[in-house]
Amino acid sequence: MPETLTSSEVVTLTINGQEVSARTDETIMEVAEEQGIRIPALCHISGLSDIGACRLCVVEIQGSPKLQPACVTRVSEGMTVSTHTDRLRAHRRTIVEMLFAERNHVCSVCVSNGHCDLQNLAVECGMQEVTLPYLAPKLQVDASHKRFVMDPNRCVMCTRCVRVCDEIEGAHTWDIMGRGVDSRVITDLGKPWGESDTCTSCGKCVQVCPTGALFEKGVSVAEMTKRRQFLPYLKTMREVPK
Amino acid sequence: MSKAKVATIWLDGCSGCHMSFLDLDERLIELSEKMDLVYSPLVDFKEFPEDVDVTLVEGSVSNEGDLHKILQVRERSRILVSLGDCAVTGNVPGMRNAIGVEPLFTRAYNQNVTLHPQKPHGAVPALLDTVKPVHQVVPVDVIVAGCPPSASTIYYVVSELLAGRLPELETHTRFGA
Numbered sequence: 001m002p003e004t005l006t007s008s009e010v011v012t013l014t015i016n017g018q019e020v021s022a023r024t025d026e027t028i029m030e031v032a033e034e035q036g037i038r039i040p041a042l043c044h045i046s047g048l049s050d051i052g053a054c055r056l057c058v059v060e061i062q063g064s065p066k067l068q069p070a071c072v073t074r075v076s077e078g079m080t081v082s083t084h085t086d087r088l089r090a091h092r093r094t095i096v097e098m099l100f101a102e103r104n105h106v107c108s109v110c111v112s113n114g115h116c117d118l119q120n121l122a123v124e125c126g127m128q129e130v131t132l133p134y135l136a137p138k139l140q141v142d143a144s145h146k147r148f149v150m151d152p153n154r155c156v157m158c159t160r161c162v163r164v165c166d167e168i169e170g171a172h173t174w175d176i177m178g179r180g181v182d183s184r185v186i187t188d189l190g191k192p193w194g195e196s197d198t199c200t201s202c203g204k205c206v207q208v209c210p211t212g213a214l215f216e217k218g219v220s221v222a223e224m225t226k227r228r229q230f231l232p233y234l235k236t237m238r239e240v241p242k
Numbered sequence: 243m244s245k246a247k248v249a250t251i252w253l254d255g256c257s258g259c260h261m262s263f264l265d266l267d268e269r270l271i272e273l274s275e276k277m278d279l280v281y282s283p284l285v286d287f288k289e290f291p292e293d294v295d296v297t298l299v300e301g302s303v304s305n306e307g308d309l310h311k312i313l314q315v316r317e318r319s320r321i322l323v324s325l326g327d328c329a330v331t332g333n334v335p336g337m338r339n340a341i342g343v344e345p346l347f348t349r350a351y352n353q354n355v356t357l358h359p360q361k362p363h364g365a366v367p368a369l370l371d372t373v374k375p376v377h378q379v380v381p382v383d384v385i386v387a388g389c390p391p392s393a394s395t396i397y398y399v400v401s402e403l404l405a406g407r408l409p410e411l412e413t414h415t416r417f418g419a
Binding site for chain 2: 100105123137
């Protein structure tokens with residue numbers, strides 16, 4: 001038997017009643033994707049590290065009282081996972097509602113209308129209306145960059161921009177300021193984006209942003225489509241062959 | 243069999259949802275065999291009738307007039323439909339919520355005005371502090387997102403309701419559609 005496939009590294013688990021084989025270095029999310037099971041997610045994007053922040057991908061694991069985020073939970077032998085129970089559906093709907101209530105998302109006038117991960121999640125999670133009160137925070141748009149705009153009204157704090165800038169571009173222009181509901185993404189130490197010393201204007205942050213929070217100047221309503229094909233490619237090309 | 247009584251009202255919105263309703267074209271004739279439009283910006287009845295089967299609401303609840311209307315309409319309608327993003331989310335009218343009424347008035351009626359700067363008063367209903375979607379003011383039976391919902395979506399909703407069924411909208415429309 002080849003060394004890389006010893007029995008300790010391949011496990012059998014059950015996802016939604018179906019037995020599947022997987023390697024122990026795989027996450028529940030990866031295994032589900034291989035099986036064609038779509039688990040809703042927002043902060044997860046193929047090609048970047050996973051942080052389990054948005055909680056949309058939480059799943060039930062038999063024997064565990066807590067829900068676990070599928071993107072950062074590794075599979076193990078005999079694990080029994082459920083990805084779409086009524087309880088999970090209800091939680092996911094509430095999470096999407098909170099995302100909509102927390103900022104000022106106005107789909108009809110957004111550059112990303114029709115191409116938006118948040119909008120699609122609302123449909124996927126069956127969220128027809130927001131039952132929570134809208135917070136309507138007053139937020140300043142940063143249009144100081146010569147090519148791009150950051151509109152915090154549409155930000156969902158997924159931190160994809162932070163991770164792509166750090167992990168792929170290596171600039172670490174983006175970061176997080178504040179805590180909880182007051183958290184914001186910032187460039188450098190809160191400088192206007194256009195005055196950033198570290199930004200290389202590569203635009204990767206714009207392409208991975210799930211909503212219209214980061215967009216290219218000059219696009220109008222529904223015109224901002226994101227191009228994300230580069231991400232898994234760059235990631236793969238950089239991996240050191242074993 | 244008597245025809246169903248259907249009404250539409252227009253709160254804080256752009257009338258786009260009513261335009262979309264008119265976009266039903268010849269399907270309006272088909273629907274008119276099963277329903278009467280008893281109150282609407284599109285017809286000339288002054289009083290909202292007592293006993294309406296289905297009311298389609300366009301627009302958010304933004305001023306005291308909207309509030310007065312929606313409370314009465316809810317009381318007099320068996321099925322209340324939130325039609326379009328303004329009614330469902332607050333949408334564009336709701337963008338003022340982050341600004342506040344006073345700064346908004348100052349901007350609109352003082353800073354940009356050279357002749358008689360003054361706040362609107364008397365003849366127009368006062369703005370509410372917060373623009374709200376309809377379901378956060380009164381209970382709503384059917385939610386139809388879209389800016390505006392397409393004519394086909396509206397046709398589906400009305401046809402289903404006239405047939406005594408609740409429409410299943412998850413795949414028909416979305417916010418901003």
